[in-house]
Amino acid sequence: MNFLSAVAVLKTATIVPELIVILTLVVVLIVDLVSGRSNRSLPTLTNLGLTAALGAIVWQWLHPQTSTLAFLGTFDSDRLSLVFRGIIAFSALLTSLISERYLLQAGVALGEYLVILLTATVGGMFLAGANEMVTIFVSLETLSIASYLLSGYTKRDPRSNEAALKYLLIGASSSAIFLYGMSLLYGLSAGETNLLRIAAAIRHPELAVVLAMVFIVAGIAFKLSAVPFHQWTPDVYEGSPTPVVAFLSVGSKAAGFALAVRFLVTVFHTIEPEWHYVFVILTILSMVLGNVVAIAQTSMKRMLAYSSIGQAGFVMLAMIVDTEAGYASMIFYLLVYLFMNMGAFACVILFALRTGTDQISAYSGLYQKDPLLTLCLSICLLSLGGIPPLAGFFGKLYIFWAGWQAGAYGLVILGLVMSVVSIYYYIRVVKQMVVKEPQEMSEAVMRYPQISWVEPGMRPLQVAMVSTLVITSIAGIAANPLFGIVNDAVTGSRFLQASVSPPVIVQSLP
């Protein structure tokens, strides 16, 4: 078989976005190697490459294929995976924009950082479409190992070291547990690794399938940082470089949700009540613990860590109602979460760059010195809390509406109560910044430097901040295009359609 026919049989065109990211990665690596440390074009190259990858994703979206399975069934490029790959690539693009100045100020090399970030992106993008266990494992580990390296990137900082070590040890053991579950599935299906074939082979709900499900869910819940698999999250978020935290909280989490939906819905449809039951427990614990513990935090990064645990709880709520509206609201929420969370982290980075601290108390009186930063952080935090008319409000509304329609009354009421709790701690930060009298200003704000955007790497940060601010403000009001995208993603995905309308599943199985 010659090269061109192999390309045609494998349908290599489906992974063009990933290929572009890999090409960018190699180019960045080589340019960094050849031109030496003084080269300033590396972030620009990275941004161009990621933009091109996003363009390829949009092109694929506009030209849908009749059969989406590629690489002999190991990779599924349906619309669901396209949306998730878009979210991951976009979060990498925003991360690269907000990290340049941070890395320059921290005095570490840019080249390797961008290469590792792109590696993590490739891993996450492949994970979003992986439909076979070996592919899932390898792409999951590509994402994870790159994330460990990123979280330990400022290697002279003992806190960053410690975060990386904790992340690695917990991450590696959870992926071993995940693998053990996969080995059980391999045996139960009598030697299949493709998710669709495993689903066809395990028709009878036995105890061993439930056991495998528990192992798999434990592995996935670590990636989602769902309570009680969340202990690593606050430590890693506090110790790691802030741009890395931004990527972990959006890109890595989106990849985890893509994996969760595809794996659980495809393979475990015979024991759906059982895995839903496990996920209901995870959802309740995440929403309650994430939001309640966030109140007590004094570090902004740690507060955002707990808030991201709570936010993951809301997204899991949307996932387990298992209706078309549920999945659509989940993707919609992840889309708006991408912008509001990235915006919040961009502001936290900017504040830390100008004052050198992450403490919440240091934000008091910021409005007097830096109105733009205050506006942007306030909008993003209020949107995370779900205040109308910002994007986060519509995301939450859609989730709760979908849950109510599906009859999950208890979960929706708990979710509403916990949103109120979350509004409390988000508003507390906003109040610190806005309503404090000038004499109550914190020392960090008193010594606030003259605002300037001319230092190298400041412009990208400003672009990221302002664009996320604009999108967070208007995405809720002008949400119709987004609704169209998420509905297409759900209706254009075969395995989700099979799940939400059970009669079809019997006919579609081979």
Place this chain on the structure above:
Amino acid sequence: MQVSLDAFLVIGAALFCIGIYGLVTSRNAVRVLMSIELMLNAVNLNFLAFSNYLDSATIKGQVFSVFVITVAAAEAAVGLAIVLSIYRSRDTVDMEEFNLLRW
């Protein structure tokens, strides 16, 4: 003598449990890495046993365990690099000493 599939699975499960035990009790970071390695080897044993008894035609399980070994090597390399850099800054690899961040 024919060994049954169950024997391999029992050994795999035992190895996995030993790995988890080591993970929970070890104080030395390198020992924790070794325990994780044990868990991955338990997984490999499972895959090889299943592939031999149930899937001897296409041996996907053996291919899978090659991937697991490769990735485990990469993970161990990254893990040891991080342990090395933390040893340089803190002069210890004792897990109980790593308390800059609230555990």
